[in-house]
Amino acid sequence: MFCSWMVRNISKIHNSTQITTKCYSIGEQLRHLRALRGVQNEINVPASVEPAQPAKSTEQRLSEKKKSQKEIALDFGNREAQVPTFNLAAHVNNSSALQQLLSLGVDLHSIERRKGLGDFVLRLDFEQNVKPYLTFLADQGISPDDFGKMITKNPLLFKEDLDDLQTRVEYLKSKRFSDEARQRILTHNPYWLMFSTRRIDRRLGYFQKEFYLSGHDLRLLATKEPRLITYNMEHIRKSVFTLREEMGFSSKELQSLIVRKPRLMMIPPDDIIERFSYVHNDMGLRHKQIVQCPELLASREFRLRERHEFLKLLGRAQYDPQKDLYISPSDVVQGNNFYFVRNVAKSDLQTFDMFLKTR
Numbered sequence: 001m002f003c004s005w006m007v008r009n010i011s012k013i014h015n016s017t018q019i020t021t022k023c024y025s026i027g028e029q030l031r032h033l034r035a036l037r038g039v040q041n042e043i044n045v046p047a048s049v050e051p052a053q054p055a056k057s058t059e060q061r062l063s064e065k066k067k068s069q070k071e072i073a074l075d076f077g078n079r080e081a082q083v084p085t086f087n088l089a090a091h092v093n094n095s096s097a098l099q100q101l102l103s104l105g106v107d108l109h110s111i112e113r114r115k116g117l118g119d120f121v122l123r124l125d126f127e128q129n130v131k132p133y134l135t136f137l138a139d140q141g142i143s144p145d146d147f148g149k150m151i152t153k154n155p156l157l158f159k160e161d162l163d164d165l166q167t168r169v170e171y172l173k174s175k176r177f178s179d180e181a182r183q184r185i186l187t188h189n190p191y192w193l194m195f196s197t198r199r200i201d202r203r204l205g206y207f208q209k210e211f212y213l214s215g216h217d218l219r220l221l222a223t224k225e226p227r228l229i230t231y232n233m234e235h236i237r238k239s240v241f242t243l244r245e246e247m248g249f250s251s252k253e254l255q256s257l258i259v260r261k262p263r264l265m266m267i268p269p270d271d272i273i274e275r276f277s278y279v280h281n282d283m284g285l286r287h288k289q290i291v292q293c294p295e296l297l298a299s300r301e302f303r304l305r306e307r308h309e310f311l312k313l314l315g316r317a318q319y320d321p322q323k324d325l326y327i328s329p330s331d332v333v334q335g336n337n338f339y340f341v342r343n344v345a346k347s348d349l350q351t352f353d354m355f356l357k358t359r
Contacts, residue, residue, distance in 0.1 A: 088112045088122065097126040104134075105148025111155055121155055129158050136162055140169060141183045154190035164196075171197040175204070176215070181223040189226035203229050210240065211255045225262035235266070242269040247276050253291045261294035274301050283308050285319060285329055293330040307332050310355050311345055 088108040092098045098108065101121070112118035124130055134147060142150070151157070157165075172182050185192055192200070207229070208218050222229050228236075243249050243264070249257060258265065264272065279285050279296045283304070290296055296304065311317040311327065318325045331344045341352045 088118050091122055095122065097124045097130065098122070100126045100130070101148075101151065104144070104151065106155075107148070107152040110152050117155055120159075124158060132162060133158055133165075136165060137186070140186060141179055142186060146187050150187065150190040154194065157190060157193060160193065165193055168193055168195070168197055168200070171200065175219070177219055177223070181219060184223055185226040189230060191230050192226060195230055200229065203233075206233075207258075211258055212251065213255065213259070217255075217259050221259055221262050225266075228262050228265055231266055238269050239265045239267070239272070242272055246273060247287075249287060249291070253287055256291050257294050260291075261298055264294060264297055267298070271301075272297055275299065275304065278304055279329075283317075283319065283329070289319065289329055293328070293333075295330055295333045299333040304333065306356065306359075307340060307345075309359065310347075310352060313355065314345055314347060316345060 088098060088111070092102065092108075098121070102108065108121070111121055134144075137147065137150070138144065169182065172185070177185070195203075204218060204222065207213060207221060208215075213221065240254075243254055243257070244251075275297050276290070278301050279290060280287075285296070308317055311332070316325060316327060318327055319329050320326065327344060332340075334340070335343070337352060338349055341347050341349050345352070
């Protein structure tokens with residue numbers, strides 16, 4: 001019995017000792033943590049301080065270095081973007097081809113502003129890449145005075161095969177375009193020669209069918225405004241819809257309008273609507289009068305407004321040919337302000353200037 005009693009008491013003592021030891025250990029840890037907190041408050045350790053990291057391998061350091069360099073290279077926020085430039089003027093002294101092009105009147109500055117053309121022109125050899133094309137243009141009756149303007153507009157002409165260019169000229173001849181008409185087309189629209197004969201044929205066919213044009217009217221249209229034939233077709237279709245559906249011109253009126261002033265098809269449709277609205281509603285002109293004077297739709301709305309209001313102030317805004325003091329609508333948009341004031345409004349420039357300042 002004594003032994004049993006001893007065993008139970010020894011067990012209780014052992015358990016009590018363990019609990020005491022644990023409490024002491026916990027108390028020591030709490031005191032240690034309080035001490036550390038106090039040291040941090042006194043020293044004010046920055047929050048950004050991080051614990052020491054294990055040593056990194058060589059591959060990890062190289063990878064992080066490359067990543068850092070890439071991030072710096074892509075950071076445009078704190079430094080100016082370096083835009084590459086190309087200046088043909090810097091190569092003129094060392095390039096006989098550029099010197100020859102300058103003597104022809106080519107605007108190198110205009111060419112270098114278009115992406116890729118400066119480098120293309122710089123690689124040209126005048127004897128091999130330029131002279132044969134100048135001979136071709138001269139054979140078509142193009143004046144050497146026009147060479148510079150044509151090359152400035154379309155230096156990519158030198159990329160085309162000469163046989164293809166000759167074929168395109170022969171196509172115009174087959175369509176009965178006169179020598180003068182061909183010269184005007186090539187001079188005013190050098191891009192025409194970049195279009196294949198099949199493509200040009202489709203474009204001419206579109207205008208002939210859309211507006212019921214005769215061969216003579218089609219040639220007249222193409223010669224008056226050669227750029228129209230190679231213009232953006234989506235824009236042309238929108239212009240046709242605007243003139244026919246929104247303005248109400250009949251097929252016959254539209255035909256006459258386009259032949260008289262083909263450039264109308266190249267004006268933004270919104271601008272044409274604005275001009276038509278003023279001419280038709282404010283000036284009181286009928287469709288027939290507008291067709292006879294398509295320059296009204298080719299003139300800017302603010303110019304029409306200034307001149308019409310000045311005539312109205314003078315009591316001369318009278319566009320009916322059956323009445324006295326008739327003024328032709330075409331006279332309203334012709335000439336500069338001096339011509340308009342003296343010959344149309346029958347007034348003086350000082351009065352017109354005062355009117356513009358007070359309106």
